Amino acid sequence: MYGHSSGASSSGSKSSGRQKRLYEDEYLERDDDEEEGAGDDMAYQPAPGSPATEESNKASSNQDEEDEDDPLDAFMADINQQAKKDKEASERHETEKEKPEKDDKKKLGRTDIDEEDMQESYFRFLDEQKAAAGDDDEIFEYDEDGNVIWTWKKVIDPLPSVDHATIDYAPFERRFYAEHSDISALNHFQTEQLRETLNIKTSGLNVPKPVTSFAHFGFDEQLMNAIRKSEYTQPTSIQAQAIPALLSGRDVIGIAKTGSGKTAAYLWPALVHIMHQPELQPGDGPIALIVVPTRELAIQVYHEAKKFGKVYNINVVCAYGGGSKWEQQNALTEGAEIVVATPGRIIDMVKMGATNFTRVTYLVFDEADRMFDMGFERQVRSIADHVRPDRQCLMFSATFKKRVERLAREQLNDAIRIVQGEIGEANEDIKQTVEVFATPPDKWAWLMERLVKFSTVGKVLIFVTRKQNSEELATNLKTRDMPVCLLHGDMQQLERNETISAFRKDIPILVATDVAARGLDIPEIRTVINYDVARDIDTHVHRIGRTGRAG
CATH class of the missing domain: 3.40.50.300 (P-loop containing nucleotide triphosphate hydrolases)
Known part of the structure; x- marks a missing residue:
């Protein structure tokens, strides 16, 4: 295709x-545990209470009974017997720890994670854990790739609940849209005909009319120049309907096919929103928080946000698992108007005190269904609950499953639902x-x-x-x-x-x-x-x- x-x-x-170094540190604890003692040249020392120790004691007690024969011969026999057992135990120890490193192709099965696929090693780990904990404890999930979500590496606890009634949030501006005269002239029939042409359906109260040109958005010349340099010629269908709604300060559920321009549809209004808020002060968190499921998507959105944000000297920080925590923490501490993050890493940063959500008034969940599929439902909900209740909230995705729809009903206020084509349509x-x-x-x-x-x-x-x-x-x-x-x-x-x-x-x-x-x-x-x-x-x-x- x-x-x-x-x-x-x-x-x-x-x-x-x-x-890379910091990312590998996450695995060091497991590797060190497995490699401890591997290649150790020290003699085997039986642990107290081990069979070897008991037999040694037994041999020592029996020695007195055999003194009548030849004490030296009896003693040497015991020493030889113990040395033989020590050697066998040492060889077993070396086989378990070192043999996989010798690239023995003829051996059936693998016993070391260095030779094992991470996934295979994890399945073995799960079998051991489930045998100990019982089948009722489900300690893992799969992503859409069929890969295991590595819950054994690090369990990410959601953010603690916040009593927003005890916090005095400053009011903020959220409505910046002035309908263009060309759009105002459209009657109801013409508006519905335009939506049919764009292949979009909407639901909600007082949905703004879609537009047909970038000039209808009312963007300033700085942003328009950046859009032209990016070779956009006209708004995509989701942009034509979503951007007027977002500039009007409404919460939006956007469901559109992949490659439809969803990222720009929420980034451009985010820039307008930020430019109408007071400047960040030392210790302030971001104004716009964009939460995405994967590192690749986080980097993708980060570069788009940085490209358009430099028009207004807006700082953008990307925080994702696998990146340097030290660098991300420093960047967040210095302050950024836009933060693009994966759920686990932004929770870590908040707990570390590197940032906070007190200034967040523009909250975006991109590919929310994917985050739920990856097992981040509790984390996503805790992030949404941690942000002030009157913020502007958006959810964009190519598909929209029931769990995400339930979250949307709980977290979005008077939302406009925009669907391009059929849900899940190619x-x-x-x-x-x-x-x-x-x-x-x-x-x-x-x-x-x-x-x-x-x-x-x-x-x-x-x-x-x-x-x-x-x-x-x-x-x-x-x-x-x-x-x-x-x-x-x-x-x-x-x-x-x-x-x-x-x-x-x-x-x-x-x-x-x-x-x-x-x-x-x-x-x-x-x-x-x-x-x-x-x-x-x-x-x-x-x-x-x-x-x-x-x-």
Whole structure:
């Protein structure tokens, strides 16, 4: 399946050696526990109460009874017997700790995490924990990629509840929209006809009319110049309806297909909102808080926010797991009008005192359903509860499941619901082609026949369901001298950033699991190949939405 797209692309990914070192620290405790004693040259010392110690004591007591024979022979026999047992125990110890490091290919099974896939190691960990805790304790969840959410590494407790009645919040301005005369002239029938043309449906009280041009938004010349430089020609459907609602100060639920311009739809009104608020004072938290589910999407939104925010000298900070906590903490302490963050990391930063939500008056949850799928429901709810109740709140996503809809009803006030197309509908700009093969070799042959042609048209993204299969496919392509890079959920954040950066610049083919199904915005992608069929329709929609973006 393939498609064509045009639009602004975001900056390359940011990475640093410090990020990698700090990210690896999260695993050190587990690695140290497993490697402790490995390669130890000290003699084996039996623990008190161990069978070896008991037998040694027994041998010592029996020695007195055998003194009548030959005390020296009896003593030496005991020493030899104990030395033999010590040697056997030491060999078992070395086998468990060191043998996996010797690359013994003939051995069946693996006993060390260095040789084990992280996921396989975690499954083994779960089996041990569930055996001890009982089957009723569900201590893990899966994301849409089928990867385990690593709850054993760090359990993120939600933020504590806040009594907003005890806090004296300063009033803030939230309405900045003046309807253009061209739009005011539209009657009810013409307005509904325009919405039908834009393929959008709305619900709620007093929904503002959609617009047809950037001039109808009333943006100042500075922001309009930045929009023109980004090669936007006219508002997308979701922007045409959502931006007037947001500039009017309304809460919004936006449901739109992937690549429809949702990010700009909430970023541009955020800039207008911020410019009408008092300047930040030392110790103040952000004015606009944007919460996203994944690191890749956080970096994506951060670059977009930074690109448009520099028009007004607005500071933007990105806080996500895997990045340097020290650097993120310092950046938040210095102050930023916009913070883009994943749920776990922003909760950590608030608990550390690096930032606070007292100034947040513009709250965005992007891909809220994905956050719930990843097990962040309690964290997301605690973030929403921690922000002042009268803030302006937005929820954007390509799909909208019942749990998220329930959260929207609880957290949004007098919200406008905007749906572009049908919920979960695939992007109409993408041409989809289905090929059915009898055997895997037929599928491989089909790929080899067409991959060069696809890569000459534009960048190619190949989706594989399992991490192991993605590695195998990437290796096979490299043996055919195909320029390819690999992306999956077990890679460290620095490696992910480097992979995405290489794919943006030089390498035309990316093999990926569904970790790349959301938040990857590279306009040069012209072909998406579902080498393995997606697990469900939502994942399929997000996969193919990596192309045909923004028209």
